[in-house]
Amino acid sequence: MIATRIRKGIIKKTEEAQSPMATLIAIVDDEPDILELVLIHLKKSGFLAEGFLEAEKFFKFLEKRIPDLIILDLMLPDTDGLDVCKFLKSKEKYSSVPIIMLTAKAEETDKIIGLELGADDYVTKPFSPKELVARVKAVLRRQKKVEGTGITTVGNQLTIDFEKYEVRIKDKTVDLTATEFKILKLLSTRKGRVFSRDEILDFLWGHEKVVIDRTIDVHIRHLREKLGSASMFIKNVRGIGYKIDE
Amino acid sequence: MIATRIRKGIIKKTEEAQSPMATLIAIVDDEPDILELVLIHLKKSGFLAEGFLEAEKFFKFLEKRIPDLIILDLMLPDTDGLDVCKFLKSKEKYSSVPIIMLTAKAEETDKIIGLELGADDYVTKPFSPKELVARVKAVLRRQKKVEGTGITTVGNQLTIDFEKYEVRIKDKTVDLTATEFKILKLLSTRKGRVFSRDEILDFLWGHEKVVIDRTIDVHIRHLREKLGSASMFIKNVRGIGYKIDE
DNA sequence: TATAAGGTTAATTTTTGGTTAATTTTTTGA
DNA sequence: TCAAAAAATTAACCAAAAATTAACCTTATA
Numbered sequence: 001m002i003a004t005r006i007r008k009g010i011i012k013k014t015e016e017a018q019s020p021m022a023t024l025i026a027i028v029d030d031e032p033d034i035l036e037l038v039l040i041h042l043k044k045s046g047f048l049a050e051g052f053l054e055a056e057k058f059f060k061f062l063e064k065r066i067p068d069l070i071i072l073d074l075m076l077p078d079t080d081g082l083d084v085c086k087f088l089k090s091k092e093k094y095s096s097v098p099i100i101m102l103t104a105k106a107e108e109t110d111k112i113i114g115l116e117l118g119a120d121d122y123v124t125k126p127f128s129p130k131e132l133v134a135r136v137k138a139v140l141r142r143q144k145k146v147e148g149t150g151i152t153t154v155g156n157q158l159t160i161d162f163e164k165y166e167v168r169i170k171d172k173t174v175d176l177t178a179t180e181f182k183i184l185k186l187l188s189t190r191k192g193r194v195f196s197r198d199e200i201l202d203f204l205w206g207h208e209k210v211v212i213d214r215t216i217d218v219h220i221r222h223l224r225e226k227l228g229s230a231s232m233f234i235k236n237v238r239g240i241g242y243k244i245d246e
Numbered sequence: 247m248i249a250t251r252i253r254k255g256i257i258k259k260t261e262e263a264q265s266p267m268a269t270l271i272a273i274v275d276d277e278p279d280i281l282e283l284v285l286i287h288l289k290k291s292g293f294l295a296e297g298f299l300e301a302e303k304f305f306k307f308l309e310k311r312i313p314d315l316i317i318l319d320l321m322l323p324d325t326d327g328l329d330v331c332k333f334l335k336s337k338e339k340y341s342s343v344p345i346i347m348l349t350a351k352a353e354e355t356d357k358i359i360g361l362e363l364g365a366d367d368y369v370t371k372p373f374s375p376k377e378l379v380a381r382v383k384a385v386l387r388r389q390k391k392v393e394g395t396g397i398t399t400v401g402n403q404l405t406i407d408f409e410k411y412e413v414r415i416k417d418k419t420v421d422l423t424a425t426e427f428k429i430l431k432l433l434s435t436r437k438g439r440v441f442s443r444d445e446i447l448d449f450l451w452g453h454e455k456v457v458i459d460r461t462i463d464v465h466i467r468h469l470r471e472k473l474g475s476a477s478m479f480i481k482n483v484r485g486i487g488y489k490i491d492e
Numbered sequence: 493t494a495t496a497a498g499g500t501t502a503a504t505t506t507t508t509g510g511t512t513a514a515t516t517t518t519t520t521g522a
Numbered sequence: 523t524c525a526a527a528a529a530a531t532t533a534a535c536c537a538a539a540a541a542t543t544a545a546c547c548t549t550a551t552a
Binding site: 423424425426457458460461464465468484485 | 497498499500501502507508509
Binding site: 218220 | 527528529530531532
């Protein structure tokens, strides 16, 4: 009897351990109905979700916890969603948190602006909650968190160890220069997200150093050369910049 | 009485059954929300976790059980987290239990102080629960490796005895200065990990002393000279720092 | 207080790789 | 289908980083 209970206990524990970890999602939207609806659907899908009607309260929340993903309405009453996005991206702490934008208009220009500001995806209103949840999952899947372990993989043949500054392709180590490594790091920590050449340069050298942005092309070339077959994951988005796509 | 015996039995069985995973983690944090969140995530990851809002209760708990890892908020209402850390490290009983510090500010000085006091890692608020869990796993993983002898070997010709402050190359002892030894220790306890010159300097002298980082180059040179053939394991990563690579 | 040991600095040489600019190829839209 | 724009490629140049060397402090100790 006791034995059985012990067994069960163990089995249950194991199952828990294998289940996906709770993912915290923050939603900022000034329309209570929509906020409520989104929250319900996210929670039904097993996410931990927190909603905010004002940017103000959202910022308060941010001081205590960093969510795994942020859903942001472009149109907020107190602040502009784009400004929030810009702010988040400028802070080291939050810069790696993926953002999904909710936009009222499906204008192509908005999309571009969103991409340039660092959003990882955008959903146009009106939207179906199911679609939003699907997008959330897609972005998270792409992301494949690096945190803590300091290791990430791209297309399961390329592994990047941030502590060791080591890159391996199918267990063969590849020598990268510091700059090449940093670019790869930037792109791979936000898979799918497009980075402009200026953004990459800022990441590399900060604002002080002024360098022609064509330089990035050359670094990308070197990277691609060294990565060989795995270079297929580094993609150019014409007119905008570069990204990693698995 | 019977209850006690059953309990004992269960505990023993459980430990046997899931040797790597039945890890007990204690968290001390005065903010109920954060405590709750962390507990949820740790448990979902398969850890046994106990939370404490006050240092007082945590100490009571310590009299009964020694956790495998402690997560400690630097800012506690009744006691200073640093004092708790100092106390734990001073007691033979608890000195080998790894500690992860939660700090409100990302002040560099705090970090160093924490590390000097024996904390194994630190996470700055706000943090993502996932990151914390990943750090916990990383610290535990590291712990396992170091446990036991206190002797490390590099590329099976270089042995380092941390207790005796002794370095041998193929059974011939090598005389190192304290500084050289410390650098070798730092690099060899986290093989492969690249340390910047600043990190090495912080490890050597803390933050008070201000020294030009070129100094490290000279120490490395001396080290390499003394290590002879084994110096091949000390590698420079241009633009980043030094590491040991086997 | 003289001495030795070890840490630091500074100056010089060597090596590496980041930047530029010129050229070719590719993409896109009129 | 053609012209313009953007990206890829290539090689030369040069500046930054590391290695090396020697001289100079600092501190502990006899």
